[in-house]
Amino acid sequence: MALELKRIAVDESIEEMLTVIKADGGVIIEGLFETGLISSMRDDILAAAKNFKPGAATQGLGELGKKFVGHNTIRFSSLGKISEAFFDMLENPIFAALADNILLPNCGSYWVNTGQAMLIGPGSDAQPMHRDCNNWPILSLVDWPNGPEITLSAMIGLDSVTEELGATRVIPGSHRWKDFKDYGTPDMSIPAELNPGDALIYSGKLVHGGGANCTKNSWRLAMHLSFVLGWIVPEESSPIDYSDEELASKSPRVQRLLGHRSYDPKPHFGGGLWLRHADQI
Ligand SMILES: O=C(O)CCC(=O)C(=O)O
Numbered sequence: 001m002a003l004e005l006k007r008i009a010v011d012e013s014i015e016e017m018l019t020v021i022k023a024d025g026g027v028i029i030e031g032l033f034e035t036g037l038i039s040s041m042r043d044d045i046l047a048a049a050k051n052f053k054p055g056a057a058t059q060g061l062g063e064l065g066k067k068f069v070g071h072n073t074i075r076f077s078s079l080g081k082i083s084e085a086f087f088d089m090l091e092n093p094i095f096a097a098l099a100d101n102i103l104l105p106n107c108g109s110y111w112v113n114t115g116q117a118m119l120i121g122p123g124s125d126a127q128p129m130h131r132d133c134n135n136w137p138i139l140s141l142v143d144w145p146n147g148p149e150i151t152l153s154a155m156i157g158l159d160s161v162t163e164e165l166g167a168t169r170v171i172p173g174s175h176r177w178k179d180f181k182d183y184g185t186p187d188m189s190i191p192a193e194l195n196p197g198d199a200l201i202y203s204g205k206l207v208h209g210g211g212a213n214c215t216k217n218s219w220r221l222a223m224h225l226s227f228v229l230g231w232i233v234p235e236e237s238s239p240i241d242y243s244d245e246e247l248a249s250k251s252p253r254v255q256r257l258l259g260h261r262s263y264d265p266k267p268h269f270g271g272g273l274w275l276r277h278a279d280q281i
């Protein structure tokens with residue numbers, strides 16, 4: 001099976017991007033984020049990275065999580081605490097249009113699942129292949145692989161991300177495999193190489209994993225930004241990471257994405273969730 005991960009320029013139509021994501025499970029959008037924004041984000045992430053020990057992130061799963069993340073990888077979230085650029089990234093209109101198309105059929109609104117620096121250190125092994133929807137297995141198994149899209153992810157290059165540095169590896173087409181537990185074999189995967197500001201956008205159903213960093217001294221500088229249906233608990237606790245004051249001047253979209261607004265299911269059937277009554281107190 002000849003596999004290919006398509007690359008699309010940012011000025012292509014949203015329809016074309018959606019067609020490729022639907023067919024292959026993911027696509028690289030070249031220049032999705034403006035380079036000035038990305039270099040601010042990179043500088044702020046590099047400054048903050050000094051406070052984190054490689055291999056310390058656990059994904060809330062103890063030793064198992066450390067293995068998943070990698071023993072020489074630096075990861076941290078709450079990126080809006082260290083960089084204003086993060087809030088601008090949340091406003092990206094193309095990522096918004098893709099998420100609207102893919103997630104809004106299944107929710108009234110979506111929110112941030114992860115906004116995380118993912119810096120893979122030299123000599124790191126490849127991450128185990130997985131699907132991001134594995135976070136919510138019971139829902140994922142509903143009518144798998146034809147069930148609802150739950151989450152949409154972006155791996156974003158903060159610098160040049162090459163195969164040698166540990167570019168994310170993906171198996172195009174694996175979002176349609178019959179067996180939810182089938183992650184294929186590493187030789188089926190191809191690297192999603194990125195220039196700064198490029199992003200791999202992929203369905204939660206796609207099999208992928210961080211690549212091995214085969215260099216001696218260089219770090220893979222990338223970050224992850226993903227959204228999840230608004231009636232599902234996200235990986236990260238953004239709602240309590242940010243205070244009302246920190247988000248007071250941000251747009252309604254950013255406040256919603258970071259869990260500072262109530263969830264309204266309309267036009268779908270369902271109840272209001274995550275209700276905010278603090279104003280009345
Ligand atoms: O670091 C990467 O390239 C991928 C990370 C990833 O897929 C994950 O942690 O879910």
Ligand SMILES: [Fe+2]
Binds near residue numbers: 130131132208209
């Ligand atoms: Fe992943």
